[in-house]
Amino acid sequence: MMLAKRIRMASMLASMGKPTLHYFDVNGRGEVSKMVAAVGGVEIDVVEYPFEANGASASDKLKAGPMESAHTKAATAMDMEGCGLPIIVHGDLKINQSFACQNYLASIGPKYPKVTPQQKALDDMFMGYLEDIMGLAAGVILSEGDGALVPVFMSKTLTTLSKHIPASGFVHGLSTPTIADICVLVLTQALIPFGATLGEGAAETYGKFPEAVALGERTAAFPAIAKFLPTEDCCLKKPPRAARA
Known part of the structure; x- marks a missing residue:
């Protein structure tokens, strides 16, 4: 059936x-x-x-x-x-x-994992945290917000999310990453708005959260995502197209 x-x-x-x-x-x-x-x-x-x-x-x-x-x-x-x-x-x-x-x-997605209601709720929570800090960091770039708030809120975000990050594998213990894992990849590796607003303080901020950084790396290494990252459509670590060499 x-x-x-x-x-x-x-x-x-x-x-x-x-x-x-x-x-x-x-x-x-x-x-x-x-x-x-x-x-x-x-x-x-x-x-x-x-x-x-x-x-x-x-x-x-x-x-x-x-x-x-x-x-x-x-x-x-x-x-x-x-x-x-x-x-x-x-x-x-x-x-x-x-x-x-x-x-x-x-x-x-035919290959996307079939998650339970509890797992989907956790994925939604990760999405919510990403939305919140993305709005804050974007405000620094677009609305002259206080850049000093970005490392503070990033630390708060990763402190909470790290409670759900395993030492190995993905958040739900599945063989395939879900939205939660993808959100952590964006939080820890995106140039805009996070790398751009954290600036020279990025290494210090992320250094406090090795579990999150490692999860981002594992997610990036997942075959389907590793295949996507070098493509023209991927903007994870790129500035706006007009600023690219």
């Missing part, structure tokens, strides 16, 4: 074509979706937009007023006016918000 269900889902997804992920040309919330797709064996098309923003928080954006850019024009053309990136379009489905995009790609 389970096999028949998977066959029906595979047939339905095939009829919808490949999902298209719309995101900026830098690491950020969209990078997790890309790696979830890689782990799950979901082929996606990636459409990039030059990184432009009128602030990091909702209040910053409201104060700055509407902006017109390549990605806002594209969102309007997709009937997603006012929606931020990432956006996924898959057949008739159009969604934004990073949690929705990441969980959707995980749910349709």
Whole structure:
């Protein structure tokens, strides 16, 4: 019965074509979706937009007023006016918000691990922590926030998450990483916004959390992710495209 269900889902997804992920040309919330797709064996098309923003928080954006850019024009053309990136379009489905995009790609990935409700809840918790600190660090870059807060909040984040990080293997003890492991990879290896805002203090901050750093390295070495990292679509350790040599 389970096999028949998977066959029906595979047939339905095939009829919808490949999902298209719309995101900026830098690491950020969209990078997790890309790696979830890689782990799950979901082929996606990636459409990039030059990184432009009128602030990091909702209040910053409201104060700055509407902006017109390549990605806002594209969102309007997709009937997603006012929606931020990432956006996924898959057949008739159009969604934004990073949690929705990441969980959707995980749910349709034929190779993505089948997690329990408890495991999914833990994955969601890791996503939430990544969202929180990404907003803080992005605020330093986009809204002249206090850069001294980034190492403090990164330490707080990794202190909490390290309680769930094993000495070996992945968070859930599975043979395949899940969203939790991917979030730790982004937290410990992403250039933007973390490497850029931690600066010379990055080594000191990460040095306090060897378990998290090691998990990021194990996740990066997982075959599907190791294959993705050198590709053109991967922005994990790259500046915006306009700044690349």
